[in-house]
Amino acid sequence: MSESQSCEIAVIGSGPGGAITACLLAEAGRDVLLIEDGSFLPLESCEPFSQEEMVQKYRNGGLTAALGKPKVQYVEGRCVGGGSEINSGLYHRTPPEILERWRREFQVEGLADADLLPHFEACERAVTVCPLPGKPPAASLKLHEGAVKLGWESLEVPRWFRYETQDNPSLPPKGTRQSMTQTFIPRALQAGCRLLSETRIDRIRRRGKRWILSGNRGEIEAETVFVCCGAIHTPALLRRSGITENVGNSLQLHPTVKAIAQFPEAVNARDMGVPVHQVKEFAPRFSFGCSISSPAYLSVGMVDHPEFAGEVHRHWQNMAIYYAMITGSGRGSVRPLPGFRDPLVRYRLSGEDLRDLAEALRKLGQLLFEAGAIALYPSLSGFGRLAGTADLDRIPEVLPAASSNLMTVHLFSSCPMGENRRVCAADSFGRVHGFDNLYIADASLLCTAPGVNPQGSIMAIARRNALQFLGKI
Numbered sequence: 001m002s003e004s005q006s007c008e009i010a011v012i013g014s015g016p017g018g019a020i021t022a023c024l025l026a027e028a029g030r031d032v033l034l035i036e037d038g039s040f041l042p043l044e045s046c047e048p049f050s051q052e053e054m055v056q057k058y059r060n061g062g063l064t065a066a067l068g069k070p071k072v073q074y075v076e077g078r079c080v081g082g083g084s085e086i087n088s089g090l091y092h093r094t095p096p097e098i099l100e101r102w103r104r105e106f107q108v109e110g111l112a113d114a115d116l117l118p119h120f121e122a123c124e125r126a127v128t129v130c131p132l133p134g135k136p137p138a139a140s141l142k143l144h145e146g147a148v149k150l151g152w153e154s155l156e157v158p159r160w161f162r163y164e165t166q167d168n169p170s171l172p173p174k175g176t177r178q179s180m181t182q183t184f185i186p187r188a189l190q191a192g193c194r195l196l197s198e199t200r201i202d203r204i205r206r207r208g209k210r211w212i213l214s215g216n217r218g219e220i221e222a223e224t225v226f227v228c229c230g231a232i233h234t235p236a237l238l239r240r241s242g243i244t245e246n247v248g249n250s251l252q253l254h255p256t257v258k259a260i261a262q263f264p265e266a267v268n269a270r271d272m273g274v275p276v277h278q279v280k281e282f283a284p285r286f287s288f289g290c291s292i293s294s295p296a297y298l299s300v301g302m303v304d305h306p307e308f309a310g311e312v313h314r315h316w317q318n319m320a321i322y323y324a325m326i327t328g329s330g331r332g333s334v335r336p337l338p339g340f341r342d343p344l345v346r347y348r349l350s351g352e353d354l355r356d357l358a359e360a361l362r363k364l365g366q367l368l369f370e371a372g373a374i375a376l377y378p379s380l381s382g383f384g385r386l387a388g389t390a391d392l393d394r395i396p397e398v399l400p401a402a403s404s405n406l407m408t409v410h411l412f413s414s415c416p417m418g419e420n421r422r423v424c425a426a427d428s429f430g431r432v433h434g435f436d437n438l439y440i441a442d443a444s445l446l447c448t449a450p451g452v453n454p455q456g457s458i459m460a461i462a463r464r465n466a467l468q469f470l471g472k473i
Contacts, residue, residue, distance in 0.1 A: 007033035007194070010213055010222035012201050012237070015082020016455055017442035017462040018228030019180035019188065020123070024466040026191035033194045033220065034185075035213070037229075038079035040197040043179060048273075049292045057086050059342075066332055066347035072255055073407040074345075076230055080197050081180035083230070084455065087409065088274040088292070089159040089177045091129045092452035093120050094460070095284065102447040106418030109428040110464070110473075119460035127160035127178040127459075132276050134166060134173035138267040139320035140275030143290050146371030152281035157453075159276065172273065204241045204438075211437065224437040226430075228462075231411040234444045235334040236343035238415070238425075238432070245433060246425040248343075251332035252413035252449045255349060255406050256325045257357050257399065258291065260301050260377040261368045266317040268293050275320075279367065284451035286326040286360040288367065293320040304405060305377045308385060322368060324360035325410075327451040328353050334414055349406075351398065357406070358399040365392045379405040410454050415444035430465040441465055 008031035011022040022034040038057070046052040054062045059078035066072045077083040096113045103111050123129075136144075136156065147154035162182075163175035176182065189195060201215040204225060213220040227234050235248030275290035291297070295316045302309050312319065332347030349357075365376050369389045376386040378395075381403040386392065415425035417440075421433060430445055432438045441462045443454055450457055467473045 005033070005218075006221040007031050008222065009033070009224045009226065010035060010211070010220055011226045011228055012213070013082065013228035013230065013234070013442060014080045014180060014185065014195075015077065015228060015230060015442060016084050016180060016458045018226065019081065019084075019184040020459055020462040021226050021228060021441045021466045022193050023184040023188040023191070024463065025470070026188045026193035028470050032188070032192075033196065033222070034188060035199050035201060035220070036080045036195070036197045037200045038077070038197065040080040040181075040195070041085075043085065043177060043181065048177075049294055049297065051296060053086065064342070064345075066251075066253070066345040068332075068347045068349065069401045070349070070404045070406055072253065072347050073405070074253065074411055075409055076232060076411075080195070081185060084177075084179040085181060087455065089161055090157045090274070090276070090278070090453045091124070091160055091456050092157065094450055094457040095452065098284075098448070098450050102418065105420070106416055106424055106447045107420045107428075108418040108447065110468075111428070116460050116464065119463040120456065123456070123459040123463060127183050128162045129158050129160050130163070131156055131158050132173060133163050136277065137172050137269075137272045137275050139272065139290050139293060140277045142261070142263065142267055142320070142371045143275065143279060143288065143322065143367070144277045146367035147279045147281065149370045150367060152279055152367070154277055154279045156276050157278050174271075201237060202240060204237070224439070226439045226441050228440070228442040231414045231443045232334055232343065232345060234440055234442055235414045236336045239334070240336045243432065243435065246415070246423055248334035248414050250413050250416060250423070251334055251345070251347060251411065252328065252330070253332070253347065253408045254325045254410040254449055254451075255328050255330070255353060255357060256323050256408050257361050257404065257406055258301060258321055258323045258379045259361065259364060259368070260298060260319055260321050261373040262311065262315060262319050262375040262377075263372055264318065264374055267320050268317050270294070282360070282363070284327045286324055286356055287451070288322065288324055288360075288364050291321040291323055297321060301379065302377060304379055304381045304383070305385060308377060322364060324357065324364045326353060326356045326360055327449045328356075349401075354399045354401065355397060357404070358395055358397055361399070362392050362395050365389070365395070381405060410449075412443040412446040412450070412454055413448055415440050416447040417445040418447060429468045439465070439469070
C-alpha cells in the first residue's frame with residue numbers, strides 16, 4: 001500500500017457485517033475497499049478449535065475480558081472473515097418478539113418480521129444454512145436425551161455448513177464451515193472489491209466532503225465509510241475519532257456459565273466438532289447447549305478443579321463441555337485508553353443475572369444427570385465436583401461473583417440503531433446520527449441481546465441496510 005489511497009466506499013472490518021456490505025456494494029458497481037486488521041488466512045490454515053487457531057485468528061489469542069464482578073471472558077475473531085472463521089456456525093433468525101421490542105423501544109423502522117424475511121432467506125442460501133445430514137455427535141445427543149426425559153423443548157440448530165457425501169451414516173458427517181472467506185468475500189473480490197488485510201485504522205476524520213482514515217499504513221480517503229469492527233472495536237474507533245453520542249455506552253452480551261460432564265460411556269472423539277442441539281425450554285431467559293470439547297478445551301475448562309485434572313487425561317472420551325447461556329439484563333461500556341491498542345471493556349451483571357445463572361446451572365445439571373452423567377465440574381473456582389442430583393442443592397440461589405468464571409462469544413448493542421435519539425447511535429439503517437456518509441454495519445447495531453446466536457441477525461440486517469443504501473428497498 002502506498003502512503004495514501006482513495007476509494008468511493010471504505011468498509012472497515014471484514015466479519016459478516018462488513019463482508020456482506022462490501023460484497024453487495026461491489027456487485028452494484030461501486031468502488032469498494034475492504035479493510036481488515038487481521039491476516040487473510042484460509043480455513044484450512046490450521047485445525048479448527050486448536051491452539052494454533054487461537055494464535056492465528058483470535059484477537060490477543062482469546063485472552064480478552066470485560067472487567068467487572070465477576071469479569072466475563074470474551075473472544076473475537078481477528079482475521080479476514082472475522083468471527084465467522086472461528087465460531088460454531090449455529091444459525092438462528094432473530095425472534096419476532098425481539099424485533100417487536102426493537103421497533104417499540106428504539107423506534108427502528110422497516111424491521112418487522114416480514115421486512116427481514118427476504119434477507120434471512122437470501123443469506124441462508126448464500127451460506128448454505130442446513131440441518132446436519134446424518135447422526136449428531138454423541139455429546140449432542142446426550143443433551144437432547146436429558147431434555148426429552150424431562151419433557152423440555154430441545155431442537156437441532158441448523159448451521160452454515162456445506163457437507164460432504166459420506167459412506168458411513170453411523171458417523172457424524174463432515175463438512176466445511178461456509179464462513180465469509182468461503183462465500184461473500186470471494187464474491188466481493190470477483191466484483192472488483194479491493195482488500196487490505198493487516199491494516200489497522202486508528203481514527204477517522206472529515207476533510208472537506210471526504211473521510212480520512214488514519215492507521216498503520218498511512219491515510220485512506222473515502223467518500224463514504226462503513227464501520228464494521230464488531231461490538232467492541234466499532235465504538236472504540238468512533239470514540240477515538242471524537243464520535244461519542246450513544247456510542248459505547250450500552251454493550252450487551254450473553255453471560256454464559258459452563259460445566260464439564262463426565263459419563264460412564266464414550267461421548268467424545270477427536271473429530272467430533274461442534275454439537276448441534278440446544279434446549280430452549282426456558283428461552284429467552286436462558287438456554288442450554290454443548291460446546292467444543294477437544295482434550296485441550298477440556299483441560300482449560302478443568303482449571304477450576306485442579307484436583308481432578310487427571311480425569312481429562314484418563315477419561316476425556318467420556319467427557320464434554322456444556323453451557324447455560326442467559327439473555328441478561330446487565331450493561332457494559334467500551335472506552336479507548338490513550339497509548340493502548342485495545343479499549344477498556346467493562347460489564348456489570350445485575351442481581352437478576354446472577355440469580356438466572358444460578359438457576360440455569362442447576363437446571364443444566366438436572367438435565368445432564370438425567371442423561372446419565374456421573375459427575376459435573378462447573379466453572380466455579382473452589383466449588384468442587386457435583387456427583388449427583390442431590391449435590392445440585394449446593395449451588396446457591398445467586399451465583400457467587402467472586403468465584404464464578406463466566407464467558408461469552410456473543411457481544412452486541414454498543415451502538416444501537418433506531419430513531420430514538422436518546423439511546424440510539426445510528427438511525428434505522430445504520431447511518432450514524434449527525435454525520436453524513438458514515439455508517440455502522442455489525443453486531444453493534446443490535447438494540448438488545450437477541451437471546452440466540454446473533455450471526456443470522458447481523459447478516460440479515462447488514463444486507464437490508466446495504467440494499468437501502470443502494471436505493472433498492
